[in-house]
Structures are given as structure tokens and as C-alpha cells.
Amino acid sequence: MIEATEAKLKQVEPRTHYLNANYGIKSWLLTIDHKRIALLYLASITVFFFLGGAFALMIRLELLTPKGDIMTPDAYNKMFTMHGIVMIFFFLIPAIPAVLGNFLLPLMLGAKDLAFPKINLLSWYVYNLGAIFTLYAIIAGGVDTGWTFYTPLSVNSTSQVTPMAVGIFINGFSSILTGLNFIVTIHTMRAPGLTWFRLPLFVWAHYATSLIQILGTPVLAVTIVLLGIERIFGVGIFNASLGGDPVLFQHLFWFYSHPAVYIMILPAMGVISELIAAFSRKKIFGYSFVAFSSLAIAVYGFLVWGHHMFVSSQSVFAGMVFSFLSYFVAIPSAVKVFNWTATLFKGSISWDTPMLYAFGFIGLFIIGGMTGLYLAALGLDVHVHDTYFVVAHFHYIMVGGAVMAYLGGMHYWWPKITGRMYPEGWAKLSALLVFIGFNLTFFPQFLLGYQGMPRRYHEYADHFQVLNVMSTAGASILGVGYVLPMIYFIWSMRYGPIAKANPWPGSGLEWQTSSPPPTENFEETPTVTWDAYEFTKDNSRRYDVVKQGS
Amino acid sequence: MFLFLLLENWIPFAPEQGSSVAETVDWLYVFLVSLTIFFGVAISLTIFYFAMRYRRRSDDEYPDSIEGSHKLEALWIGIPFAIVMVIFWWGASVYFTVFRQPTDPLDIYVVGKQWMWKFQHPDGQREINELHVPLGRRIKLTMGTEDVIHSLFVPAFRVKADVVPGKLTSIWWEPIKTGKYELYCAEYCGTKHSGMIGYVIVQEPAEYQAWLSGGAGGGSLASNGEKLFSQLACNSCHKTDQSGRGPALEGRFGKSEALQAGGTVTIDENYVRESIVNPRAKIVAGYDPVMPTFQGLVSEEQLLQLIAYIKSLGDKKPGELPGGTATPTTAQPSAAKPAPEQPKPSTPTPAVPNKK
Ligand code: HEM
Ligand SMILES: [Cu+2]
Numbered sequence: 001m002i003e004a005t006e007a008k009l010k011q012v013e014p015r016t017h018y019l020n021a022n023y024g025i026k027s028w029l030l031t032i033d034h035k036r037i038a039l040l041y042l043a044s045i046t047v048f049f050f051l052g053g054a055f056a057l058m059i060r061l062e063l064l065t066p067k068g069d070i071m072t073p074d075a076y077n078k079m080f081t082m083h084g085i086v087m088i089f090f091f092l093i094p095a096i097p098a099v100l101g102n103f104l105l106p107l108m109l110g111a112k113d114l115a116f117p118k119i120n121l122l123s124w125y126v127y128n129l130g131a132i133f134t135l136y137a138i139i140a141g142g143v144d145t146g147w148t149f150y151t152p153l154s155v156n157s158t159s160q161v162t163p164m165a166v167g168i169f170i171n172g173f174s175s176i177l178t179g180l181n182f183i184v185t186i187h188t189m190r191a192p193g194l195t196w197f198r199l200p201l202f203v204w205a206h207y208a209t210s211l212i213q214i215l216g217t218p219v220l221a222v223t224i225v226l227l228g229i230e231r232i233f234g235v236g237i238f239n240a241s242l243g244g245d246p247v248l249f250q251h252l253f254w255f256y257s258h259p260a261v262y263i264m265i266l267p268a269m270g271v272i273s274e275l276i277a278a279f280s281r282k283k284i285f286g287y288s289f290v291a292f293s294s295l296a297i298a299v300y301g302f303l304v305w306g307h308h309m310f311v312s313s314q315s316v317f318a319g320m321v322f323s324f325l326s327y328f329v330a331i332p333s334a335v336k337v338f339n340w341t342a343t344l345f346k347g348s349i350s351w352d353t354p355m356l357y358a359f360g361f362i363g364l365f366i367i368g369g370m371t372g373l374y375l376a377a378l379g380l381d382v383h384v385h386d387t388y389f390v391v392a393h394f395h396y397i398m399v400g401g402a403v404m405a406y407l408g409g410m411h412y413w414w415p416k417i418t419g420r421m422y423p424e425g426w427a428k429l430s431a432l433l434v435f436i437g438f439n440l441t442f443f444p445q446f447l448l449g450y451q452g453m454p455r456r457y458h459e460y461a462d463h464f465q466v467l468n469v470m471s472t473a474g475a476s477i478l479g480v481g482y483v484l485p486m487i488y489f490i491w492s493m494r495y496g497p498i499a500k501a502n503p504w505p506g507s508g509l510e511w512q513t514s515s516p517p518p519t520e521n522f523e524e525t526p527t528v529t530w531d532a533y534e535f536t537k538d539n540s541r542r543y544d545v546v547k548q549g550s
Numbered sequence: 551m552f553l554f555l556l557l558e559n560w561i562p563f564a565p566e567q568g569s570s571v572a573e574t575v576d577w578l579y580v581f582l583v584s585l586t587i588f589f590g591v592a593i594s595l596t597i598f599y600f601a602m603r604y605r606r607r608s609d610d611e612y613p614d615s616i617e618g619s620h621k622l623e624a625l626w627i628g629i630p631f632a633i634v635m636v637i638f639w640w641g642a643s644v645y646f647t648v649f650r651q652p653t654d655p656l657d658i659y660v661v662g663k664q665w666m667w668k669f670q671h672p673d674g675q676r677e678i679n680e681l682h683v684p685l686g687r688r689i690k691l692t693m694g695t696e697d698v699i700h701s702l703f704v705p706a707f708r709v710k711a712d713v714v715p716g717k718l719t720s721i722w723w724e725p726i727k728t729g730k731y732e733l734y735c736a737e738y739c740g741t742k743h744s745g746m747i748g749y750v751i752v753q754e755p756a757e758y759q760a761w762l763s764g765g766a767g768g769g770s771l772a773s774n775g776e777k778l779f780s781q782l783a784c785n786s787c788h789k790t791d792q793s794g795r796g797p798a799l800e801g802r803f804g805k806s807e808a809l810q811a812g813g814t815v816t817i818d819e820n821y822v823r824e825s826i827v828n829p830r831a832k833i834v835a836g837y838d839p840v841m842p843t844f845q846g847l848v849s850e851e852q853l854l855q856l857i858a859y860i861k862s863l864g865d866k867k868p869g870e871l872p873g874g875t876a877t878p879t880t881a882q883p884s885a886a887k888p889a890p891e892q893p894k895p896s897t898p899t900p901a902v903p904n905k906k
Contacts, residue, residue, distance in 0.1 A: 073741050146738045152715060153698045153740055240716020241845055243828070246699060247714060280604070281611070286618035311701065312712045313719045316649060320642055327634040331627060338626040339618075341593055344600035348611035351601070359601065363594055370586040377637050379644025380578050383708040386701060386736040447563035450579065452705025454736045457744035461732060467563075537612050 017419070017516040032117035033519055038103035039417075040124050044131065045099060046486070048090040053482065055083035060441075060475040063468045068459045076458040077144040078159070084147030089168050090131060092402055093260060096267035097178055097213075098127070100409050101206050103417060105182060107510035107517060108200050110191025110526045115184040123177035130171030137164035146456060148257070151238035151249040155230050162231060169224045172217045175263075179213030182206050191509065193528035200508050200532050201277075201290055205270025208294035212259045212266075212301060220256035223249070247312055254305035262301040264398055266294055268405030269336055272358050275408050276340045278506045279355035280347030283533035286339045293332035300329045310381050319378055326376035333369050337362060352504070353427040357408025360435045361401055368396030371446065389449025395442045407434065407485060412506075414489065415499030419516040422492045426484060433481030440474025507533050568706030568731050568752070569723040571648050575708040578640055585633070648709060652722050655690035656683065657861075659771065659854040662693065662700035662713040665742035667733070670854065673762055674770045679748030681733065683725060684758035690722040692819050692857070694850040701737035704750055712737055716827075718819045718857075725752040775859025778852055782844065795840055803864025808835040822857050 018035045021027075028036060058079050062070050071079070102120065106113050114120050137143060137160035145154040145161060154161055186207050190199075226237055227249070236242025238249045277284050284290055306314060306322030314322075340362060349355070371393040375381050384390060414422050444467035449455075453464045460468070502511040507530075513522050561580065567573050604613075658681070659670045669677045683689045693702060695713040702721060703710040706729075711721040735746035753761060769777075779785055787796035806816045810833040815821055824831055826848065829841035848856065 073744070077738075077741065077743070144740070150699060150738070153738070156698065157740075240714075241827070246716065281606075281613055283615040283617070285616060286623050289618065289623050310645075311710050312699075313714045313717060316645070319645065323641060324638055327638050330634050331631055334630045335623070335627060337593060339623075341596055341600070342616075342618075342622070344597060344604065346613055346616070347600070347604050348606045348613045349601050349604045350606040359597060362597060363590075366590050366593055367586070370582075370589065373585075373634060373637055374579070374582050377578060377582070377641025377644070379575055379641050379646075379648055380582070381641070382645065382648055382710050383575055383705070385710060386703070386738075450565075451563050452565050452703070452732065452734070454703060454734045454744075456738040459744045534615065535612055537610065 015514065016518065017514065018519045019419070019516050021519045030121075032113070032121050034102050034106050034114050034117065034120055035417075035517065035519075037120050037124055038099050041094065041098040041102060041127070044124070044128060045091055045095055048086050048131070049095075049482075050486075052083055052086035052091055053479065055079050055086065057475060057479060059083060060472040062458065063460070064472045066460050066462050066465050066468075073458045074144060077146075077456070078142035080456060081143050081146050082138055085134065085143070085164065085168065088147060088260075088264075088398075089171055090127075090134065092264040092398055093175060094127065094178075095264075095406050096271060096402070096409065097182070097206060097209060097263075098124075098174075100271065100406070100413065101182065101267060102178070104413065104510055105185060105203065105206060106189065107416075107513065107521055108203055108508050109185065109189050110194060110509045110522060110528065111185065111189035112520050112522075114181050115189055116181050119177055119181055123174040123181070126177065127171055127174040130167045130169070130174065133163050133167030133170060136160075137167060148253060149227060149249075150253075151227070151230065151246045154227060155234075155238060162228060165224045165228055169221055172221050172224075175213045176217045179210035179217075182210040183214070186210075191526050191528055194509075197288065197291070198528060198531050199291075200270075201273035201284060201287070201294075202267075202270035202508075204291040205266045205273070205294045208298040209263055209266045211295075212263050212298050216256045216259040216263075216302070219252060220260075223252040223256065226252070247309070247314070250309055250312055251305065254308045255302070258305040258308065259298070259301040261394070261398070262297055264402045266297060268361070268402040269294065271405040271409040271412075272340065272361050273336075274506075274508070275354045275358040275412055276343050277533045277535075278412065278504050279352060279358070280344050280349045281535040282343050282347040283531070283535075284339060285342035285345070286335075287532065289335055290339050293335045296332040297329060300325065300332070304329055307376055307381075310378055311385050323376050323378050327373070330369065330373060330376075333365075337366060337369075353422075353424060353431055354408045354412035356428060356431040356435075357404050357411065360431065361404040361408065363435075364396050364400030364404060364438065368393060368400055371396065383452075384449050386455055387449035388445040388453050388455055391455050392442045392445035392449060395445070400438055400442070404434070404438075407431075410485070410489070412504070413510070414492070415503050416510060416515050416517070418493055418496070419499050420492045420496030421499050421503065422485075422496055423488050426488045430481050430484035430488075433477055433484065435481075437474050437476075437478030437481050441471050441478050442474070444468070444470045444474075505535075507535050565705040566729070566731070568704070568725060568727065568729065569708065570726055571644070571723065572706065572708045572726075574644050574647060578644055581640070582637065651720075652688035652690060652724070655688040655722055657858070658683070658689060658691050659851075659858065660691045660693040660702065660713070661850045661854065662695040662702070662735070662739075662746075663850075664697050664740050665735070665746040667702070667735075667746065667748055668851065670771055670851065671762065672771050672858065674774065675762060679733075681748070681750045682758060682761050683750060683752055684755040685725055685728055685752055686755055688722055688724045690720060692718050692720050692854065694718050694823070694854060696850045698739050699737050700735045700739050700746065703734045703736035704731055705734070706731040707750075710736055718823050718854075720819070725750075728752045728754060771855050771858040772862040773859075775852075775855035775857070775862075778848070778856055779859055782848070784856075787841065795838070797834055797837060799860050800863045800866040803861045805864075809833065810835045810837070819857050819861075822860050823853055826853060826856060 018033055028040065031037060062068065062076055068076065140160050140163065142159060143161055143164045144159045145157050186203060229235060230238055236244040238244045238246050240246055273284050273290060304322055304326045306318055307326045310319050375384065375390065375393060411422060411427055448464055448467045451464065453460055499515045501514045505511060509526055512526055561576055564576060567576065657672055661668045667679050669681045691702065693713040695715050699712055699714050701710055701712045707723040709721050709723050711719050713719055729752055731750045733748040733750050735743060739746065787794040788799050790798055790800060792798045802817050804817060806814045808814050815832050821832065827843060827845040829843055830839045833839050
């Protein structure tokens with residue numbers, strides 16, 4: 001028995017794994033390995049993250065002074081439009097599902113790959129095809145309608161709305177395909193013994209997200225097609241003088257885009273559940289409540305779109321209904337926060353970087369979520385709607401929440417993805433910079449908003465300047481906080497200390513295979529006899545003891 | 551009392567409370583801020599405390615797991631639910647105060663246009679990006695737009711409403727002190743969105759009166775509307791003595807009417823507007839769909855003048871001679887007589903619109 005293990009150890013050393021299994025550009029561009037596809041996504045998404053970030057810095061620089069001194073109004077309008085489009089459609093929506101989800105779902109399920117590996121590769125190509133149209137639209141002059149494309153402005157605009165719309169339309173299919181693939185995979189590819197209620201919460205979160213992706217994204221596609229028809233043929237769907245309704249566009253748009261904000265945050269919540277569990281070595285308190293809260297958010301998310309339209313001339317009655325329903329979405333989010341907190345009770349809590357991100361996430365998510373209550377309160381939303389208050393709210397959720405979770409997850413699974421550890425000291429520093437920079441950037445925007453500074457303003461009244469200067473200062477700190485991980489991650493791929501199979505240790509199946517995993521994920525299909533997050537000395541070392549002994 | 555003072559002048563980063571509802575909105579805000587601080591601090595401190603207290607001491611620590619507790623779950627679903635329902639109810643009641651239509655307001659008409667706000671007072675004065683209003687009146691704006699969606703926003707009054715192509719929206723406030731307040735466009739509307747700004751100037755009634763007479767324009771809104779009414783030959787069908795092919799309009803505004811297709815409609819600004827640009831949408835019972843559309847023939851401003859005129863007929867009985875409210879120009883202008891004070895219509899206004 002012992003001899004057999006030793007023989008095996010010798011045999012796997014130097015090991016082949018998914019990164020070195022084969023070489024060359026073609027082996028990457030034609031790969032159907034979900035792990036490699038995840039890295040392809042990582043590359044594309046990182047490009048867009050920094051592109052979107054560059055636009056953001058330009059916006060903040062312009063807003064340093066009340067006057068429009070570094071760019072024309074047109075240029076400014078294009079900046080915030082493209083910032084929004086790039087960040088939302090090409091970074092936030094795909095980030096966690098396409099990178100971490102792609103990499104981890106099969107591993108967490110004990111499967112060899114996703115259900116449809118070729119479709120998975122296709123969805124990356126579809127993403128990039130969409131990206132090409134979008135980049136074309138940007139280079140050809142940009143778009144000035146705001147990422148929300150409200151009609152009639154977007155119908156009349158002479159900027160590159162059409163190629164941009166085509167880009168987003170195509171990109172949507174990538175989202176649908178990924179969602180479909182995840183759902184089928186979760187249903188059919190679970191390892192023996194891995195029942196629904198033994199699934200990591202990350203999987204539950206991705207399940208709920210995928211439902212939104214396949215049900216909601218087609219509506220976006222339809223909306224964009226209608227917008228295209230309107231621009232090219234002018235049939236009058238959204239044109240009041242031809243009997244159409246300009247507000248109809250907003251209904252269609254938010255029917256997708258409100259659920260879409262949950263596409264961004266649900267996977268993030270999944271990541272945070274994993275981090276909290278692993279770094280307190282505890283099962284998530286009230287596991288099934290947290291799992292069902294994801295589904296509840298996905299379902300309610302479809303019923304509240306009208307809360308973006310309280311002052312749009314929507315009827316008072318509709319306003320009441322949408323406000324009422326919005327408060328139901330708040331509850332499952334609150335459940336998660338309370339359960340994460342309770343999980344820490346009597347845990348064994350480490351302060352490693354991923355956990356710092358998780359703590360940061362919770363703090364920012366509380367502020368982001370609670371300010372949602374302000375916006376859903378009809379009478380108060382009338383005042384703060386379309387001001388910087390809203391800008392602050394959604395950045396707290398999407399940047400403070402989703403991006404924090406994404407970074408936390410990247411640090412946590414980095415050893416699994418690359419087989420190398422990142423430098424802990426630098427990572428802690430960057431987590432700190434991100435947290436401080438973020439708050440300095442966006443907290444002042446709540447105050448600006450309540451004071452009445454409207455969003456999407458190129459120039460503003462002098463008395464708003466102090467808070468804007470703070471915000472811009474924060475943005476530069478935030479920028480440094482984001483660039484740092486990029487640098488040390490690249491550094492660590494070469495020089496980072498070699499990672500163990502299960503360095504933290506974590507409890508999920510993804511940690512029960514070597515780091516990085518072999519192409520087929522597991523040497524033999526695992527059989528699961530334990531619940532999610534059962535941290536015991538033996539379980540956590542399961543793989544180490546048997547296979548690596550390092 | 552102290553709290554009240556605090557609210558009056560002391561909410562940090564809040565704009566001045568310039569209208570009767572501002573304080574109501576601020577109270578809700580203060581409530582929510584307190585709630586946020588309470589929960590934010592409580593949860594953060596708990597997390598921080600746990601994270602310190604249960605900090606990992608050795609790498610071999612494996613704590614016992616805790617499944618969860620239905621009692622606790624029920625508690626922290628129930629309490630937040632109760633709280634959010636209070637917020638919902640409070641928010642909705644503030645909304646009703648903000649949107650419930652005031653009785654006997656001072657009616658001002660607004661047209662939004664890339665990138666300016668055009669105001670028309672009932673007596674005919676016009677202003678661009680500046681709006682003078684008297685203290686002590688409820689001010690109601692009836693708003694239309696010539697191009698894209700805009701949104702009129704006065705932070706000090708805590709009111710905002712979108713201005714949407716194809717319909718009229720409205721907004722009102724009651725100023726509580728004199729002063730000059732910033733006015734913004736809050737719905738992104740293209741290149742110079744951030745330049746679509748202005749001021750609301752709240753004056754003592756006497757000052758306002760003086761301002762009105764200083765800048766008096768040509769005739770009241772309603773009388774301009776009346777001129778248009780005959781220029782466009784609306785009066786060839788809508789005759790005061792009920793002998794025309796369309797209904798007489800006296801005494802109708804604000805009433806509800808049975809429709810040909812069944813149901814009823816209230817004759818309000820939006821119904822009048824619709825009847826002018828899309829007359830066949832809702833036909834009053836007893837009439838034929840013979841009215842031509844005036845879409846494209848009347849500008850948004852002219853629409854508002856026509857509405858003001860028809861509104862002014864609301865108090866009259868059929869058969870009474872029509873006339874403007876403020877400047878009684880009772881002589882019926884002939885259809886061909888040009889009205890010199892009209893703003894340039896975007897399309898030349900023919901005496902008789904072409905039938906479609
Ligand atoms: C999972 C957490 C949440 C996410 C991801 C999220 C995301 C967003 C985003 C992206 C926007 C702005 C969209 C835009 O105008 O560009 C927004 C606005 C809004 N959110 Fe949230 N939000 C979250 C939580 C909440 C909660 C819990 C509520 C209500 C109880 C809420 C209520 C609102 C309302 C009413 C608006 C519209 C505000 C306005 O335009 O005046 N949000 N949210
Ligand atoms: Cu505007």
C-alpha cells in the first residue's frame with residue numbers, strides 16, 4: 001500500500017497538468033478544457049477591466065474641477081457611456097461566472113468538464129466577436145447615449161450606436177450559452193454522493209445566476225433589435241409622434257437590466273460564502289437559507305424593474321407596486337449578511353487576503369444594500385433619482401461588492417489555478433488600498449447626490465467641488481489598488497512559491513485534486529460522503545495525505 | 551425642538567429646505583441614515599469582534615460546526631421585514647404628498663428642449679432657464695418636451711419629474727421662503743445636458759407682481775391659445791353654440807366624458823393634448839371621428855397655449871362668449887389674422903390643416 005503510493009508519487013513528478021499538457025497558441029485557442037477557457041476569459045476580461053478603468057479615470061479627472069477643462073462635452077459623454085458599457089457588459093456580467101465559474105464548477109462538482117465543452121469554447125469566441133464590434137464602435141468615434149440607451153436620444157444619436165448595439169447583442173449570446181451550460185452541468189454532472197444540499201454555495205449562486213442569464217438576456221436581445229429597427233427604419237415603436245411610447249424602451253431595458261445587476265452580484269455572494277467558510281473553517285450558518293436566498297433573489301429580481309422609473313411618468317399605482325416588491329428583494333440579501341456574520345461565531349478565523357476581501361465586501365455591501373432601501377422608498381427616490389446618490393449606490397454594490405468578491409476569489413483560487421502562491425504582504429496592501437480608495441471615491445458621492453448633483457454632468461456648480469476632489473483622489477488610490485494584483489499575479493506565475501494541493505485548506509472538491517489540476521480534473525471520480533464545508537483535520541488533508549505528502 | 555433645529559439647518563450635505571415637502575422628505579432620509587448607521591455599525595462591530603475573538607491561534611484548529619437555527623433565521627427575516635415595510639409605507643406616504651395634485655395652483659407651462667427650459671406664465675410672460683414664482687402660492691408646472699426626455703429637478707424643493715415626448719407631465723411645490731434655487735435637468739439628454747440648468751426665483755407676491763408687469767409679453771397664455779384656436783380653424787367645428795361637428799368645449803375641462811368606445815375619460819391636460827395630436831384615439835360618445843390630426847402643425851408650446859385656453863373655457867357654460875381669463879380680449883380674431891407675439895412655429899401654420 002505504502003509502496004504503491006510512493007511509486008505513484010515518483011511517477012507524477014514532474015507532473016503534467018492542464019497548463020503544461022500541451023503547448024502552442026493552437027492548443028489554447030482550440031482548447032475545450034474549461035480551465036483553459038477560463039484563462040482565455042480571464043485575459044479578455046482583464047483587458048476590458050483596464051479599458052473601462054481608463055475611461056473611469058478620465059471621467060474623474062474631468063470632474064476634478066467644476067468646469068469642463070480637459071475634454072469637450074461630447075468627449076465626456078462618450079467617456080461615461082463607454083465606461084458603463086464596457087464595465088457592465090464586458091467585465092461585471094461575465095467576470096465571476098466566466099472566469100471563476102468556468103474554472104471551478106466542474107471541479108466543485110467532481111466532473112471532468114462542463115456538459116458542453118465545445119459550446120463553452122464557442123461562448124468565448126462569441127464574447128470576443130461582440131467585443132470586436134464594441135471596440136470598433138469605440139474607435140470609430142464612440143457612443144454618447146449612456147449605457148442605458150434611453151430612447152428617443154439613442155434613436156436620434158449620430159454616434160456609433162448601431163455597432164455598439166450589435167456588440168452587446170452578440171455578447172448576450174455568450175452569456176446565455178454559459179448559463180445554459182452551467183445549468184445542465186449542475187443538473188447532470190455531479191459526482192456520486194454529491195446531492196443538491198451538499199453543493200457549495202458557490203454552485204447554488206451560479207445556478208441562480210444562470211437562470212437569470214437564460215431568462216433575462218433574450219429580453220435584452222429583443223430590446224436591442226427593436227432599437228436597431230427603430231434607428232434604421234424609424235417605424236415608431238418608441239416614437240410618440242408615430243404612436244409609439246418612449247417609456248416602453250425603459251420597461252424593456254430594465255426588465256433585463258435589473259435582473260442583470262443580480263447576474264453581477266449573485267456569483268459574488270457565492271464567492272463570499274466560500275471565503276467565509278474556508279477562512280473560519282465553519283459550515284455556513286443556515287446553509288439552506290443562504291442557498292434558497294439566491295433563488296429568491298433571482299426570482300424577485302424579475303419583478304422590480306419599475307423601481308428605476310418612479311419619476312418617468314409611470315402611474316402612481318405602478319410605482320407603489322414596484323416599491324413594495326423591491327423590499328422583498330432586500331430580505332434575502334439581508335439573510336446572507338446575517339448568516340455570514342453568524343458563521344464567524346466560534347470559528348477559527350484567519351486574516352489571509354481573501355478573508356480581508358470578504359470582510360471588505362460585507363462592509364461595502366451593507367452600505368450598498370441599505371442605500372437601496374432609500375431608493376426604493378418612493379418619496380425619497382423622487383429627490384435622489386438620477387443624482388450621484390444612485391451612482392454611489394450601484395458602485396457600492398457592483399464595484400464594492402462584485403469586484404471585491406472577484407478579487408477575493410482570485411486570491412483564494414489563485415494557487416489552484418496556477419499552482420503558485422501570491423505574495424501575501426503585497427496582497428494585503430492592495431486589499432487595504434482598494435478598500436480605502438473605494439470608500440474615498442464613492443462615499444462622497446452619496447453626499448453629492450443628496451445635495452442634488454445630477455449624474456452624467458460634465459460641468460457642475462462650484463459648491464460641489466470639494467466632494468468631487470475627494471472622489472477623484474480616491475479613484476487614484478483605487479487605481480493603484482487594482483494595478484498591484486495585476487503585477488504580483490504575473491510575478492507569482494514565475495516566482496511565487498509552489499502551492500500545495502490544498503493550501504488553505506478548503507473543503508470543496510476543487511481542493512481534492514492537485515494544483516494545478518490535471519486536464520481531466522481528477523485522477524479518479526471522487527465519491528462524496530460529506531456535507532459542504534465539513535472542515536475536519538482529516539477531510540481538509542484528504543488529498544495531501546494520500547497523493548502528495550508535501 | 552432641538553431635533554427640529556437640527557433638521558432645519560443642520561443636516562450635513564442637504565440642500566436648503568425650500569418647499570413645504572422638503573422637510574418631510576428629509577425626515578425620511580434622517581430615519582434611513584440612522585437605520586443604516588445602526589445596522590452598519592452593529593454588524594461591522596460584530597464581525598470585527600468575532601474576527602478578533604476567534605482569531606486562528608494555530609494551524610490545527612478545527613472548530614465544531616454549527617448547523618444554523620430556525621429560530622434565529624425567523625428572527626432576522628422577520629425583523630428586517632417589519633422594518634422595510636415601515637420604510638415602504640413611509641416612502642409611499644411622502645410620495646403621495648409630493649404628487650397629489652394641489653387645488654387652485656398657479657399654473658405655469660414648461661417646454662424642455664435640448665438644452666434649455668422654456669417657461670410660460672399664465673399672463674403670457676416667458677422666460678428661459680429662469681422661473682419667477684410668488685411665495686405663498688402652490689406652483690404647478692405642466693411640462694412637455696420638443697425632443698428627448700428631460701427631467702426637471704429642483705433639489706431645494708425635493709421634487710423631480712421626467713418630461714416625456716408625447717405626453718404632458720406635471721410637478722408642483724409650495725415655496726416656503728424667498729430665494730434663488732438651482733434648477734437642473736436630471737435625465738441625460740445629450741451633449742449639453744449639464745448646461746440645461748437654471749434658477750427658480752421665489753419672490754414676495756408684490757415683487758412677483760412687479761416682475762410680471764415689467765416683463766409682460768403679448769397677451770395671456772389663454773388668449774394666445776384662443777388666437778391659435780381660430781387660426782387653426784378649430785372653431786369651425788368646436789362652435790360655442792353646439793352647432794359644429796365637434797363638441798363645444800365650454801364647461802368641459804376637468805369633467806369626465808363617456809367615450810364612443812365605451813368607458814370614460816377625464817378631460818385633463820393629457821387628454822386635450824392627445825385629442826389635438828391624435829384625435830381618433832379617444833372619441834367622445836356621440837361624435838364622428840372627423841377631426842384631423844394637428845401633429846407637426848402645432849409646436850409643443852402652442853399645444854400648451856391651446857390647453858391653457860381650453861382649460862380657461864372649463865369654467866364657462868356653452869353659449870357664453872369665450873375669452874381669455876387675464877386679458878379679456880373678447881373680439882373674435884379672424885382666422886387669417888396673424889398673431890404677432892406667437893413664437894415662430896416650427897412649421898408654417900396653415901389656416902386650415904390638411905385632412906389626412
Ligand atoms: C444585490 C444587490 C443590488 C445590486 C446589484 C444593485 C444594483 C443597482 C444598479 C446597478 C443600479 C443603477 C442602475 C442605473 O441607473 O444605471 C441600481 C439602482 C437602484 N437600486 Fe439597486 N442594487 C442592489 C440592491 C438594491 C436593493 C436591496 C434595493 C431595494 C430595496 C435596490 C433598489 C434600487 C433602486 C430603487 C434603484 C433605482 C434608483 C434610481 O434610479 O433612482 N437596490 N441598483
Ligand atoms: Cu435635459
